[in-house]
Amino acid sequence: MAPGLRFPPAFALVQLAFALLAVLPRHVAPDLAGDRDALLALRTAVGKHLKWDPSVSPCQGWQGVSCSPAPGQRVVEVRLVAKSLSGQIPVGTVGNLTALQTLSLRFNAISGPIPADIGSCAELRWLYLKGNRFDAGIPESLFLLALLKKADLSENRLTGGVSSEFNRLGNLATLNLEGNDLNGALPSGLDLPKLTQFNVSYNGQIDGPVPASLAGLPPSAFLGTALCGGPLAACPSSEGKKRRKLTFGAIIGIIIAALVALIIVLTICVLVCFSRRRRATAGRSTEAAADVHEGMEPITVTVAMTDRNAVKRSHSPPARRRGPTTWRRLVALGALRHDNLPGLRAYFYSREEKLLVFDFVGAGSLSSLLHGGGAERLDFTTRARIALAAARGVAFIHGGGPKASHGSIKASNVVVSGARDGAYVADYGLAQLVGTAELPKRGTGYRAPEVTDARAVSQKADVYSFGVVVLELLTGRAPTHALPDGGAGGSGVDLARWVRSVVQEEWTSEVFDSVIGNEPRVEEEMMRLLQLGMECTEQHPDRRPTMAEVEARIERIVEDASRRADFSSTDGSRSVSA
Template sequence: MAAFTYYIAAILLILLPAVTFSDIASDRAALLALRSAVGGRSNLWNISEPNICVWAGVACSRDHSTVVELHLPGVGLSGVVPPNTIANLTNLQTLSLRYNALVSPLPSDLGKLTNLRNLYLQHNLFNESIPDFLFSFINLVRLNLAMNSFSGPITTSFNNLTRLGTLYLEENQLSGPLPDLNIPGLVQFNVSNNNLTGPIPKAIAVKNPKSAFVGTSLCGQPLNDLCDNGVGHDGGKKKKKKLSGGAIAGIVIGCVVGVLLILLLLLCLCKKRGNKNAAPVASKSVEAGVKETAVEIPREKSVESVERDGLGGGFAAIGAKMKDKEKVEGGNVGGKSLVFFGKTPKAFDLDDLLKASAEVLGKGTFGTAYKAGLETGITVAVKRLRDVVVSEKEFREKMDGIGKMDHANLVPLLAYYYNREEKLLVYEYMPMGSLSALLHGNKGSSRTPLNWETRANIALGAARGITYLHSQGSSHGNVKASNILLTTTYQARVSDFGLAPLVSPTPTPNRVAGYRAPEVTDARKVSQKADVYSFGVLLLELLTGRAPTHALANEEGVDLPRWVQSVVREEWTNEVFDLELLRYQNVEEDMVQLLQLGIDCTDNYPDKRPSMPEVTEKIEELCRTFNSQDSTGIMEDA
């Protein structure tokens, strides 16, 4: 018996290395089978390379004995995932097949992946009911099935997934009622744009925004719709009341009287207007040196209403208002009213500016920006400040300081105009617009993707501009993507610097709050360390393609730094990056380094954040690395 036991032990010892080897060999075979079945850019795997752990999208355990992550987002996979492929990656913890063209059915043997923690199948062509094997993934933390055609009900079987923190099911064809999901850690949830009906369970309603349920026939809070079955927001029965005949008669009489009163009021107003001469119009301001406009603007309209109504062909209304003010206070609207800086050629004066055609570029924190095309052919950007709270002396001193700022990565302030009613800043015009518009503006097929090199160079240019401001003893105070403007060669230039102390604090919109350091309580007093925080958010925005907050109605803001940190903690870093960046090879390490720099910059404690010179130095090192490697080639679609 002892001899037999010894014999078995000896065999096991001999076979143990082979067992370890067979794990990785089995994983290799599974990946090759998947490659031949669904194609896509997985065909670019170098199968002559024996180490599959260096294949794109494949991550192995530390000892390289088994595959633990498979990331193939947006790589052109199509068709059906066959059995005995992915399911044979038995130690898989993260599977990402999002943004492909995979179709049903999903193989049932995927249920063997008992270690799976993160599953991303969004934006494919699956059209079956939600597979039962998903409910056996007891370790699953994140599940995203959005933007497919999954049908059938959402069942209470999801309650089996007790560790689930994210469940995205939006934009499918799921039907029936929404069950009461009792998953304690579920913090991200969305079932919008499905065929769901009935009341929203209270436990789900209180933890999720309205956007998680829109586009369905669900009712109750937070949709503010009472359910047809008489169940109100609080689950109580609505009391149905019938109107009496007297009540109905009273309503009808009240409506008739109300209509008569409105008609009488309109008649009086029309008669009063007919007895008056037409009010002077803004086009009468030609004598003030302002170009006549094709649209007549009633003098009683404020400049703000002119902006809102879209009237006027330029700055005529502003000029008319300024002229009226000058007549009351004395003085004139002359060419010397514009104050120019440094070596800026005085190729135009205030009259020329007010005659210019104007196009609204955007409304920001400090005022409205216009593109002004002068008759001489010069194009400038004009910012019309609002809510300026400092004295004229303080304003001019601050403008002098801003005008002296001279750096290749700053938008130059060319000139300014000041009176009590109007404060205009004239900047060099940046034809490519803002980084925010470039990242989030055009999501259609005509969009030009921003490659890794371009994004890194934009980050470097912005960092250099802010570092220069800090070297001058100043801080920016409003670092955000819409204040990073671009030249025709995509060189970054920082705008709106130095304006924060001039204006009164206003309620902070989401798009600004997303960049603001947690210690900032007064928007007019922003430290250099707070600038570092805002720049860190900007880095994360560049890498993820996500805005730091949702500016859309009915959507809650996303705390981008906290979201990125939660992703990195779960060791699924690749899921952070913008899909457009995943098209580029051999830059993952540089991307992760820049991501870590963004995380360091957004530390909650100011003392733990690096300085802007340190940030700039690290980005310069990264840019030197990829420029020397020339690693910006695009992976072609298979």
């Protein structure tokens, strides 16, 4: 080759570099403008109602967005808790927020997979995705987040197994995978040295032994799974699973036992049929007697009013229309007597109309006192006493047996006394008595998530409803309007979820009603009652306390609050006299 055609190696490298630059796509250095574009793309995908002004910087008042200090500002926090977000998060939105340290999208309706490019958020420390509809598996890119400290992926629809790749997250202190559809065994070599909080409860397909590194955790971390060992029951041994051949004598014994059991069952069936026939005969005699009385004078029912007595006359309906079950329920309701339950005086029952007549009590419902046009300024101690009175009434109902429940606890059914020092729980047993053709919307906020039939409300569901009333007393918010931007018809997040999200974001002071928020000396009691309300509104029924326990805890709170108030009054008078 001619000397003039030779190129120095350095010149060849420069030419190669220019060639690569010509064919590779251009990349803009990460900056605030790129963060702005990523957030606007996120809004387009899941939150078109978010009031972000594209003409200004995200650091200038975009709701839920926080930035690092200038110069070199970047978006470091995105907190969009309970903002009615819905839809799927596409790749190229969250993943482009490369300086992000906190991402909180709790309690929305975001669906689809967790973005596959979330691993690009290399600075991410806190990831909160609880209470959405994320599905598919946990993306592999999540295990690239070496700085991640807390990951809450609970109450979604995630599938697949719990990967041993979590071991790559050496800084992880909290991992919450509760309430998903995860399956398989937990990795035996799972080792997260900084882990202090872990929960895989209510993933019914997770099975096998609890890893040794998690054996010191409480059983509540593994509820609703098929796990064993560690803090749970011991795993079955392999020897117990060995099959043994049955001898001829054992087979004969099993056959004889089965024949004896069959004879016993048939005998019981005959006795039950005979007993039912006797009751049916007696029932027909009762109906005949009722038909005779139907033509007699109408029953006079007196209803106590605030100013005078009013009389309503009606014919008593025949027993065959009411049925024995309904009759027993009316008798059971009438037998309930308690200082915090209005007494049942009479009833009217027909196909067109069903009425229960109670004693007139109180000066108005708790709902009207808290949210009515002339809402009163109830201090904390008064609110706690109202909660205690209502708790005593509900606890008394629950004392009637494991199936005894109120069925419709809400603020409009809590009637406050005229002196504001007590309350009555009204309409007890009404849902079970008259039934309902259609369930009220969940937007009302009182109904426990597991309730599917208004005529079969459990005691744990009553506890949930009572917990909502407690939160309503503390926040001053009606459950149907828990969020100012919740949308028409109560389409936003209900009160219990809103309170939980605010507390978890460590903005607890934002929870309390402004009337009591700055009330002196009772801060501790307010926090204790708030904690109790949150325990009552746990999503899983077995985590809720009993009403007897609720009553006892509120009683102690009232006693402590009253003692502080008395001490303050006495101390103040001494100061004045001095």
